[in-house]
Structure formats: structure tokens, C-alpha cells
Amino acid sequence: MNVKHYIAERAAKELKDGDIVNLGIGIPTLVADHIPENIQVFLHSENGILGVGPSPDQDHVDKNLVNAGKLPVTVVEGSSFFDSAFSFAMIRGGHVTVSILGVLQIDARGRIANWAVPGKSVLGVGGAMDLLEGSKKVIVTTMHTTDKGESKIVKELTYPITSERTVDLIITDLAVFSVKEDGLHLIELAPRISLKEVQEKTDAPFHIADSIINGTEVTL
Amino acid sequence: MNVKHYIAERAAKELKDGDIVNLGIGIPTLVADHIPENIQVFLHSENGILGVGPSPDQDHVDKNLVNAGKLPVTVVEGSSFFDSAFSFAMIRGGHVTVSILGVLQIDARGRIANWAVPGKSVLGVGGAMDLLEGSKKVIVTTMHTTDKGESKIVKELTYPITSERTVDLIITDLAVFSVKEDGLHLIELAPRISLKEVQEKTDAPFHIADSIINGTEVTL
């Protein structure tokens, strides 16, 4: 399995039956393909849909039906359409249970940057800030390092921050961190990944769950 | 014709084709019976209706269809229903062309009191303040004096004010006043009513339109 699909599958395991879920662009979009069959979740798209379904085949594309990434989608039975103000009222008001978002950077406290790049004109923010601020639970899915091999989990953000709100869970190709008041907690290693590798590729300090320490000792 | 219907009929003459009109309780409600046949106006009810129609006969009462006075109504073709927040957004946002309201008192500047009585518990305001604040044009319809013969048009309000906004037109059983920056202007006398009677029964000072002065001289 493609590593991005691995991350998406891991994120999908966090979803619970009945959850209202908003999926960001990139890896988060792939989560839709991995939702466990024994639960029913409802996909919210901030451009005004509750109940997003799979992508249509080319013969069934409806130009009036796209997701927040402007890609054609379908809807499931019991779906509804609403305007943008109502859609973001849902988000800001805490009615979206889980948002799964992509990131550029995550800091040691679990705050993220995912909307602007230093040195480039800042011309797009979209719904990134709304989703991060309003969702009951925020899961970040990302490659652990950039294309250049730099850690995306950093001591301090060098990219503009998206919100003062910290995320709840960070899922990368190497590990899973939960975010608590005292910072990041490494709670899981990806298959065949060592604690040492995660430590080497993570700039920010993090706590290590007992289960990992024990597990790692066994693996060594 | 009943004097209240006379007032309502006079108010109806102020309406223009296409107007969105909100009618308060009392004399204003009667305006619906006098809308000129050559114009089409749309009645807005703040509990969430655009396109209120006549009262139903007893066999056609729908308990889910009432006006802001909680009386059964019907709707006309092309009517719509909406929630209270949207209904008052229409009002506050200036999308209601004309509101016709009843009053307890009007002051010399054209400000009104129509929601509370001194000495009694203040337990109801309803949509009075919203309508007065938000409507593009406000017409007041009222008997000129109270049951005890006291002027309702007073120098200063002794009843609690409804809004700092002044009304645009005052229509009573005796006269019509327009409200300008410099106060009330008597612009019309009811049939068989003399300027002297209006002056005697009006506590607030008012300007007198030239047409009245001339007209009065002719009548004398």
C-alpha cells in the first residue's frame, strides 16, 4: 500500500459511528476510501454539503456538485445542501465531530501551520482557520518530513500559524502523536519504524508513551 | 365607514406597487382590506411569512399558519416561509419597504412609544423595536386622542420609547402629519375636521403646510 494510503487508513480508524467528518485536501481526502465498513460516518464539505459520497465516474459528473477541493463528487442518501454561512456556522459552532487536515508544520505544542508559505504572497486561506478553530476533534495527517527531508514537526513554527488551537492527533508515515497540555506524546510507531528513526526525524521534543518504550525494548 | 377603517384606507394610499409591507396589530391590520386594486403589495409577517393572504373562513383554518398577531391567515401564490432569524434579518437589513404600526404616543420629533406602559410590568416587546428600527419607511396609524381624550401626539414621551428612529408619516382620525428633521408637519386634515380642532387636540407643536393654511382659509 502507498504510504499516503497507509496514513489515511490509520486516520480512518479514529472515526466512530455517527461522526460528522470534514476531510481536507491531499492525504485527508484518501481517508474516505478507508472508513471501516461497520460504521457510518457523514462527510461534511464546507462549500455546503452534508453527506458527500464517492467520486462519480466520468459519465455522471454534475458540474454543480463539487467538494471543497472543487472536485466532482456524489452524495449519499439523506444528504443535504446549504449555503456557506450555514456551513461555516456548523463548523464554528462545534457541530463537525472530526476534521482531518493536511499541514505544512506542527509545533511542539501541537499548533499547526497549513495555509501560507513565508516569502510567498499570502493570497489564500479558504476554510483552513475555520475548520481548525471549530471542529470538536482535529486530526492531522502528513508525511513526517518534507521532500527535502526536513522535519515537519518543529520546535517553533517558521510558517504562519493557522490557529492558536492545538490539534488532537498527528498521524504521519512514521508515527502517531497525541497532543496533550504538556505537548506531543508519541503513542504509536508505524510498522518497521524504530523509535530512533522517529527521534532523528522529529525536531520538536516529545514525550514517549510507556507502551512505546516497552515495545521498542522488545524490538531491539 | 368606521373611523378606524378610514385611517386604514388613508394609510393604504401610501403603498406603492411592489412594496413589501409589514402590518402591526390593531388599525394597521385593517390596511390589508384597503389596498388599491391597481397595485400588488406583499405582506410580510415577522413570524416568518412573505405573502400573507386574507383570513381563512372557519373551515379552512390551518393551525400552523398564523400572523404575528397569532391569528389564522392564508398565503398568496408565490409566498414563502422562513425562520425567525431570517425574518428579522430581512427587517433589520432594510428589506421591508413599509411598516405600518400602532402607537401609544408620538413625540414632537416623531419618535414613538408603542411597547410598554409606565407603572405596569414590562413583559412584552415582541418585534416592535425591530420593525421600527429596520423598515425603510414607517407609517403610524392611530386615533388622535386616547379614550380619555388626551392627545397621543405629545411634547415629550411619558411612555418608554421604542426607538430613537423617527417615523415618517402619522395618520390619525383627524389629520396626517409628515415627519421631517424640524419636527411634525401637518399636511392633511380629515374630512370635516378643522385646523382648530387638530390644534386643540395635539399637545406637540407642529408646522402647518401651506396647502392647509390656504385650504383652511377657504373652508372658513
Add this chain to the structure above:
Amino acid sequence: MRKLISCEEAVKKIKSSSRIMVGGFGLVGCPLSLVDALADSEVKDLEIISNNLGEPGRGLGVLVRQKRVKKAIGSYFTSNPEVVKAFQDKELEVELVPQGTMSEAIRAGGAGLGGFYTPVSVGTKIAENKEERILNGKKYVFQEPIKADFALIKAKKADTLGNLIYNKSARNFNPMMATAADVVIAEVDEIVESGQISSEEIVTPHLYVDFIVLSGGK
């Protein structure tokens, strides 16, 4: 259908001293079966957010007569003389909010806003204790959002997921209240299969609705 419960089960969730929004403009659009079930329960010291408090012995008027309402937030209570009497006897505290400000404040509560400025009530008794502010040359007063522990609302029809549509002027405060409470219980006249209400026509999407009861259902 997993959200469907009885009126009795619904009101059992409500504890004394709860803050409860109740839909309706008078009795129209008021969830009368839920209110009656509440009247049969043991809860008291309720804070009720509703445009009115019913009529004497009808709708929320029953709870007033039973002296279960400690405080009422709404726009028009004068139509129920028993409310006026309870207020004068100091049995009932009242907070009066203009109707449009109230519906907007409930919407703001559900929309996660910290409050808003409205021109309505500036310079009146209602605004005496409210912050006044001039914005672009016009006077406004600050209004806080209104939220609640429970919302009891009335809709015409639910589908099995909990999507709702309303009935004519019985819509009134119900859609906003559906967004602004921790637990939302919708009383409906009819339940249909999911997919039977058009996606374009749904007024309250199911994510807002926690439980559904049938009108007249025990």
C-alpha cells in the same frame, strides 16, 4: 431508527435547573407533547428560552402554573396573565429580548460567535445595561449569544437520519434552536425513510438532531 425515543425517555434526560430552549411562536410550532411530558416529570427550577410562555394552562403555560419555571428569556410574555402574575409575585424572573435580537442571538450561539452588534433597542429601556458602540456612524448595542443545555423543537417531518423540515409559520424559532443546545430533541408529526426528503429542501440537517419523538407519542 436509532434517534427515536419516547417523550418520557426524552424528558428523563432533563435535570432540574436545566436551561431549555423551546420552539414556537405562542403554541404554533411548540413541541406540545414534549412540554406535556415535562409537566408530568419531576424537574423544576427551569430556565426557559422561548418567545412566549404559552397560554394559561396550555403549552409552556402549564409549567408556569406548576411553578417549575425559575427564569424566562423571551420577547413577549404579556399574552399569558399567569406569567405576569408570577413575575409580580417574584416567583419568576424575566429577561426581555426583542424578537429579532433573540432569534439572532440563538443563531449566534449555534454558530460559535462571541456576540454581535444590533441597532435594535438602542436608547431604550431594553438596552440600559448593554454596551453601546458607534460603528460607521451608527449606534449599536452588543448582544451576547444565547445557548442552552437542551432544545425542544417541533418539526413537521423527520427522516430516519434526523433531517428535518417544518410546517409553514410553525418553523419560527425551531431551526435556530436546533443549532444552539447541547442536546436537541425534535418532536415531529411524521418520520419517513432517509432519502424521502429532498436534499435541497432539508432545513435542519441531521447533525443537529440528537433525539426524535413523535407528536402525541408516549
Add this chain to the structure above:
Amino acid sequence: MRKLISCEEAVKKIKSSSRIMVGGFGLVGCPLSLVDALADSEVKDLEIISNNLGEPGRGLGVLVRQKRVKKAIGSYFTSNPEVVKAFQDKELEVELVPQGTMSEAIRAGGAGLGGFYTPVSVGTKIAENKEERILNGKKYVFQEPIKADFALIKAKKADTLGNLIYNKSARNFNPMMATAADVVIAEVDEIVESGQISSEEIVTPHLYVDFIVLSGGK
């Protein structure tokens, strides 16, 4: 039908330096016939309020390419590289607003509010020049309402009075924009007799709509 006019008649009402809201999320729900008619007109120095500025040479992107847009207020312009270039060349001024704040600010404009407090963007670059305030222990920023001289919106269907319904996710910003401009021009795919759209289903009541044009109509 008295509100029906041609696209040409519609854009003749618009003068240079106007402030114009344009519906749509990208090209979806954008009134493309009206935008094309605007591109064929002589107006310039426009201030455009829209979530995006189309694509290169498509939708509002045409107006950008023609250098008719002086300022843009929206949430996401990065998807049109010509917007980025015009901004860098200082031909285009940009005001970036988070998508939810933007849709709420337009709603507030139409609803006669003086502004509101939102928690979104607190502590970010976007909020640098905005008033911050703590309300009930939580940080918010103040957002002013957004209004315009004109709103060009896209709906699926109008009735002869001007009541509107929308098409799936093409609804997006259109219903709010219909409430927040002095002159509202709705481009529709179809016009039906009044009474042919259910009173419960109407999203934009006719009082908001000044003129109607048919999509593709000249």
C-alpha cells in the same frame, strides 16, 4: 415578468468603481453569463467580493486578465496564477478573509448588523489589524459586515416574482449575497410561474431580487 432583463441591460446598470459581490465557489454557482457580459462592457476599477477570482481566462478570471479588477475581497485566490501575478505587479489589491468569516460577514451585511465577534483567525496574520476581545474567557476578533453596490448571483430557478432556489453545491455564497447589496441581479437557468416553487422550499424570497437574467441569454 417585470424583473426579467437581458444580461446587457443588467450590466449597463453597473458603473466603473462599483463594489460588486459575485456568487460562486470557483466556477460552481458563479453567474457566468453576467460575468461575460461585464467583460464585454466598458466598466473598470471594480471592487470584487467573491470567494475566488475564477480561473485564468474563465469566470472572474476574464475580468482579472482585462485588468478591470482594482481590489478583490475573498478567501482563496491562489488557484488563479494570474491573480497572484497581478497582485505581485501591484495591479490588484487583495483583502483576504477566512471563508467562514466572509460568508458570515456578508450575511451580517444583509441582516443589518454592525459586526460580530468570531474566534476564527485569532492570533494569526489575518487578525493583525483586527480588534481582539475576550468574551466569556475566549478570544475573538471583530469582523465588520460586508455589503456591496451590486450582487451578481446564480440560481437554478426563479419564479416570475423572483423567488429563487439553487442547485446542489452551487448554492454556496449566493443566498447571502442576495441579501447584502443595493441591487441584486440573479442569473437563472429557468423561470417558472409564481406558485410553481413550494413556499417551504424557496431559499431566497423575491424581496431580495431586483432583476433576473437567463443563463446564456443575451
